[in-house]
Structures are given as C-alpha cells and as structure tokens.
Amino acid sequence: MRDKHFPNIRIIPNSNYPQILDIELAGFEDWKKYDSLEFHWVVYPYSREVAANHLEFHPFEEYVKDILDNQKSAYTRIQPSAPKRFGIFLGLVAALIVGYFHPEDFMSMEGIVSFFGAYIAGKELWADFDRYLVGFTRNFKLRYIEPYYSFRLEKNTTLAQYSAFAKKHRYEKKNITPEWMDYIEQSNSKTVRLKYESLNTIDNTPRESLHLLSLHIEPSKIEAMLKEGYLLGVKISLNKRKGFLMKNTELYQSLSKKENGALNLKGEWMPGMFAKRITFTGGRWKFFKDYGKMIEGKIIVFGEKE
Secondary structure, eight states, rough: OOOSSOEEEEEEOOOOSEEEEEEEESSSGGGGGGSEEEEEEEEEESSTTTOOOGGEEEEEHHHHHHHHHTTTOOOEOOOOOHHHHHHHHHHHHHHHHHHHHHHGGGGSSHHHHHHHHHHHHHHHHHHHHHHHHHHHHSSSSSOOOOOOEEEEOTTHHHHHHHHHHHHHHHHHHHHHHSSSEEEOSSSSEEEEEEEOOOOOHHHHHHHHHEEEEEEEEOGGGGHHHHHEEEEEEEEEEEEEEEETTEEEEEEEEEETTTEEEOOOOOEEEEEEEEEEEEEEEEETTTEESSOOOEEEOOSSSSOOOO
C-alpha cells in the first residue's frame, strides 16, 4: 500500500555497477509543503565476512574523509558556539566583579588573567552541564538531545557550485544536496544523517525521482552481502514550522533481507509496517508527543517498482 503523502524511497541496484545501490526519492507529491526534510540512514550487514569498512555511503563519506584529511570540501565542520558564549559570559562577570571591587586591578595582569580563567572555566563547565542534561532527560518526554549534525554545506563557494554541476552528470539524474550532514562509523554499521532545507529551489515534477545517495559495497564482499542479507533502515522527518517550534512527523522503516518492516516498542519485527511518531523541537529541546504507532504500508522498496 502506497500513500502519496509519505515519501517513496527506492533502493535500485545499479545496472552498470553491481557493487552500487542507488537510493532515490520518488512519488512524494507533498514534499515541498515542508520547511525541511531529514533522512537518517543506517546499514548493518548480517554476514560476519562484511564489516563497516567494506561499505561506503557516497558521496558523503568522501566529503568527511576530505575534511578529516584537512582537504577542501563542499562541507565544513560545525563549531559549537554555546560553550564559547557561556565562557565569554562568565569572563565578563569576572571582569565586572574585578572592576567594581578592585578598579585599580581592572587592566592589570591579574584582571586579564581572571577574565581568561573564567572564560576557560565557563567552556568546560558548559560541556559538563551539556552532557549531564542530555543524560538526565534521556527517558523524559521532553529531552535535551545531542546535536544531530556535525557538518554544514558551504553554499556559496565555487567548489560547491562545481560539485553540484558535476553530480548531475555523474548520477544522470536530478539530485538534492543536504545543507546539514553527519556520518558515524561503528565496527559493523554505518550511519549517515542528511537534512534538506532549500526545498522550494528544486525544479522537478511529482513523478520525477531525485537521487539522494548511493551505497557502495566492496566488490570482494558482494556475494557474502547478498547471500546473508543486510538491514538498511531509514528515519524520515517531515518538518513544518509552528511558531517558535518545529513540528516533526517521523517515519521509520527498514529493509531486512529485502523485506519491508519496522520494530515496535517491544523490539519485535513487524513485516509490511512502518512506525510513525510526532515530535516538536526548539533548538536542542525535543518533545515527544507520542512514542509512535505502527502503520501498514511501504515507504522504502527494493527495485524500480513495487
């Protein structure tokens, strides 16, 4: 069962390159009604012969490698500003205290050292408080969450413009580039998180599919990967601004050995189902209106057609 109001994700084996699975967004007529879309992908091979380093999400893994190697990239690392702001705040408080009680020491070496000492202490204090707040609220309906994204697109650079132009020829299909991105590698799985914001600038018809990313499998591991199967899961967040908050319709579905399904709250596999929940976010605060319900249907399919 297909609902045109939910995304249609297709996992398509590349006819020219058997080691590549192309992932496309198709048949989603309502996507431009939202302020942003998010796709969080995870792949976990079932074969013990296949590890995370045998799989790659392209092109985003390439971007991250460039950044870690201090090479030029279309993306740049996001530097958290909250610790610095809190450090500056405490530094100013220290400077005001010194200026009020000991004005003769305000411009002295002791005053300057007090300012920088408070600044450094403030940064460390905020980092500790941040970790504590994340852990303390983890099981509440209102939670303070870890940042989802570590990298941001440098939109106006020449490199980004040439990269977007080249991708049209590389994939032979229209594509959309996320403004925000993160990549996580563990021993047996890989995760990539993508957030798209400039939705109204993309010219396409409802019937036209858009290339999102590709999963590359090391050629020597293709047989083991296909024989034992794998889990390829996606979390989709359809985000619409509501005043100062963002309303998020979150959808979860996976392919396990090419079978559609999702896990319920008990951790049980529910074939032919996907999970849906509503949350609200403001900054790094997230409110879980509900913990999800199971719906029959497909939002991710293997192959060109259902």
